[in-house]
Amino acid sequence: MKLSQGVEWAVHCCLLLIQAQPGTAVPRTTLAGYYGLPDAYLAKHLKSLSAAGVLLATSGPRGGFRLARDPKEISVLDVVEAVEGAAPAFVCTEIRQRGACALPAERCTTPCGIAQVMGDADQAWRQSLKSVTIADLGDRLAPELQQRARAWLQDPTAPLPPFA
Numbered sequence: 312m313k314l315s316q317g318v319e320w321a322v323h324c325c326l327l328l329i330q331a332q333p334g335t336a337v338p339r340t341t342l343a344g345y346y347g348l349p350d351a352y353l354a355k356h357l358k359s360l361s362a363a364g365v366l367l368a369t370s371g372p373r374g375g376f377r378l379a380r381d382p383k384e385i386s387v388l389d390v391v392e393a394v395e396g397a398a399p400a401f402v403c404t405e406i407r408q409r410g411a412c413a414l415p416a417e418r419c420t421t422p423c424g425i426a427q428v429m430g431d432a433d434q435a436w437r438q439s440l441k442s443v444t445i446a447d448l449g450d451r452l453a454p455e456l457q458q459r460a461r462a463w464l465q466d467p468t469a470p471l472p473p474f475a
Contacts, residue, residue: 312436314394314395315395317355317356317359318390318391318395320353320356321356321357321359321390321393321394322387322390322391322445322448324353324356324357324360325365325366325378325382325385325445326445326452327346327460327464328342328376328377328378329378329446329449330457330460330461330464332464334377335377335464336374336375336376337375337377337464338374338376339353339354339357339375341375341464341467342357342375344467345463345464359393360390360394361379362393363392363393364379364380365378365379365385365390366378367379378445381446382444382445382446383444383445384444385445385446386440386441386442386444387444387445388437388440388441390445399429399430400429400436401426401429401432403422403423403429405419407419407423455472455475
């Protein structure tokens with residue numbers, strides 16, 4: 312399975328938003344600048360996250376984005392599905408009913424072994440992503456990275472603290 316770059320960007324942006332002052336909206340340009348991402352392309356993913364209820368978007372001079380819920384309530388799966396959609400990675404097209412040796416439809420009343428294996432794998436993958444929250448990822452961040460993120464979010468024009 313291959314996920315788009317947008318998933319990586321979206322998860323990182325949610326992780327960065329944990330470091331923002333509570334109730335503070337972070338401008339899209341600040342998020343894009345932190346990671347060196349193209350602003351216009353990031354906008355599409357931030358809009359998807361907002362539509363899915365992962366982020367709250369506010370407009371105006373102090374507008375931007377913030378997490379819509381407590382980071383402990385936002386799973387990595389929530390972010391992935393906001394960007395990629397919730398459709399399964401594998402879609403069975405019933406090729407066993409086509410071609411020279413096609414089976415009749417009445418012989419195909421249950422999913423084939425391949426569809427079952429792929430469905431089981433999809434469920435396991437989704438359960439794994441659902442079990443990790445944005446807060447869990449935040450807990451894995453080194454303190455110096457948290458400090459740099461907070462400094463950037465407070466003033467993206469100020470020099471960042473050096474790495475130790």
